Amino acid sequence: MSFFNGQSPLAYDPEAQGLAFRHYDPEEVVMGKRMEDHLRFAVAYWHSFAWEGGDPFGGRTFDRPWFDGGMEAARMKADAAFEMFEILGVPFFCWHDADIRPEGDTFAESKANFDAIIDLFEEKMEASKVRLLWGTANMFSSRRFMSGAATNPDPDVFAWSAATVKTCLDATHRLGGQNYVLWGGREGYETLLNTDMGAELEHMGRFLSMVVDYKHKIGFEGTILIEPKPQEPTKHQYDYDVATVYGFLQRFGLENEVKVNIEQGHAILAGHSFEHELALARELGVLGSIDMNRNDYQSGWDTDQFPNNVPEVALAYYEILKAGGFATGGTNFDAKLRRQSLDPEDLIAAHAGAMDVCARGLKAAARMIEDGALEEARKARYAGWETPEAKAMLTSDLDTIAERVLAEGIDPQPRSGRQEILENIVNRYV
Ligand code: XUL
Ligand code: CO
Numbered sequence: 507m508s509f510f511n512g513q514s515p516l517a518y519d520p521e522a523q524g525l526a527f528r529h530y531d532p533e534e535v536v537m538g539k540r541m542e543d544h545l546r547f548a549v550a551y552w553h554s555f556a557w558e559g560g561d562p563f564g565g566r567t568f569d570r571p572w573f574d575g576g577m578e579a580a581r582m583k584a585d586a587a588f589e590m591f592e593i594l595g596v597p598f599f600c601w602h603d604a605d606i607r608p609e610g611d612t613f614a615e616s617k618a619n620f621d622a623i624i625d626l627f628e629e630k631m632e633a634s635k636v637r638l639l640w641g642t643a644n645m646f647s648s649r650r651f652m653s654g655a656a657t658n659p660d661p662d663v664f665a666w667s668a669a670t671v672k673t674c675l676d677a678t679h680r681l682g683g684q685n686y687v688l689w690g691g692r693e694g695y696e697t698l699l700n701t702d703m704g705a706e707l708e709h710m711g712r713f714l715s716m717v718v719d720y721k722h723k724i725g726f727e728g729t730i731l732i733e734p735k736p737q738e739p740t741k742h743q744y745d746y747d748v749a750t751v752y753g754f755l756q757r758f759g760l761e762n763e764v765k766v767n768i769e770q771g772h773a774i775l776a777g778h779s780f781e782h783e784l785a786l787a788r789e790l791g792v793l794g795s796i797d798m799n800r801n802d803y804q805s806g807w808d809t810d811q812f813p814n815n816v817p818e819v820a821l822a823y824y825e826i827l828k829a830g831g832f833a834t835g836g837t838n839f840d841a842k843l844r845r846q847s848l849d850p851e852d853l854i855a856a857h858a859g860a861m862d863v864c865a866r867g868l869k870a871a872a873r874m875i876e877d878g879a880l881e882e883a884r885k886a887r888y889a890g891w892e893t894p895e896a897k898a899m900l901t902s903d904l905d906t907i908a909e910r911v912l913a914e915g916i917d918p919q920p921r922s923g924r925q926e927i928l929e930n931i932v933n934r935y936v
Contacts, residue, residue: 509585509590510586510593510850532595537827541868546597546598547596547597548597548839549587549596549598550797550841551601556605558573569848579608581626594857597637598838600638600838603616603670603674624677624680628681631681638681638683639795641675642687657710690732694737694740694743717730729794730763731764733767733772734750734751734766734768735772735775735808736777752790765793768780768796769797770796771810774803788829797839798819798839798840799811799813810841813841813863817933819868821871822867822871874935880931
């Protein structure tokens with residue numbers, strides 16, 4: 507049975523009228539690398555196959571044959587997912603445990619369901635070229651996690667969470683996953699009135715240290731990633747943004763072990779641009795992977811929409827290319843359809859369009875890097891730091907510098923930041 511009505515794999519055809527890629531040609535070489543290897547696209551299992559189309563005012567709008575079922579339905583869902591991976595030709599996918607298996611009555615039952623689906627994935631992955639970008643545990647939907655997972659005041663929830671991450675990390679390892687993600691949607695608080703912040707941060711640090719230890723114990727060679735987000739669902743989340751996560755990693759001595767998975771919409775919620783978060787992560791050496799999904803700028807809510815703004819996407823890939831591109835990371839579409847987009851075809855079109863937008867962004871970013879106009883201008887702005895006097899200041903002290911200011915009569919002359927000129931340069935490429 508075909509959920510996608512026998513749709514054949516999409517071709518790269520710039521002139522096509524129907525479903526096709528007009529800009530994404532996986533084989534096209536950009537800056538010495540195939541586009542597929544640059545972008546490393548991944549489909550998110552949860553939004554595409556588990557999400558039901560609800561919003562705060564109404565429930566399910568989608569009608570998928572696998573909703574409401576047990577293991578048989580989970581297998582049908584997997585068939586549809588792998589069918590879509592083939593149609594799109596995506597190299598990767600991502601899952602949470604809760605997306606792929608029905609929940610059982612006990613931990614053991616849920617684990618048995620999960621392991622059976624992982625067996626099925628293993629078979630399906632052998633027969634297809636799709637690989638696992640990352641696995642993760644959903645430790646935020648069940649009411650069990652309403653007060654957090656690793657930061658829950660109840661130690662039994664900490665234990666349950668540790669067992670859950672162990673199970674998911676084992677499965678990610680088994681499937682050859684490139685990364686393992688931790689997004690702490692409920693690692694934070696609603697009110698300080700009932701929260702021991704010191705204890706919660708300590709528990710979260712110990713938890714993450716145990717995850718890293720376990721990764722080494724089983725020989726998992728992928729990257730452990732934290733996904734920052736400032737709030738939603740929790741009022742205040744501890745993994746607020748890249749800077750906050752870095753401080754946390756340093757505190758627990760994990761800054762060389764863990765990197766970040768940066769989501770565009772989360773960056774915006776934190777009051778940053780996507781490129782700010784990417785550039786900061788690059789400078790700190792923790793840029794891991796991205797979730798390429800935007801928010802609605804008017805609603806102020808994490809709407810998880812597919813990307814459709816080429817200039818924004820171009821600036822993001824610019825920062826990624828400057829970092830030397832992805833290592834184990836990739837471009838995950840943590841994006842869902844709008845709830846009126848009911849048809850299987852909508853799901854294909856959403857991904858194909860997003861892949862085209864990313865391809866255009868990547869190509870624009872590569873041209874900006876290759877032409878070097880932006881980097882030349884940036885370099886020129888800091889050229890003063892190339893002089894021996896300027897360099898010497900960085901290993902000097904305040905009184906020596908003060909003496910030099912007086913002796914040489916230093917008198918700084920303001921220079922234009924040339925922002926509009928630089929924006930005009932970007933506009934030539936996007
Ligand atoms: C939630 C979010 C998650 C993570 C994985 O905002 O982004 O889907 O990407 O748990
Ligand atoms: Co995400």
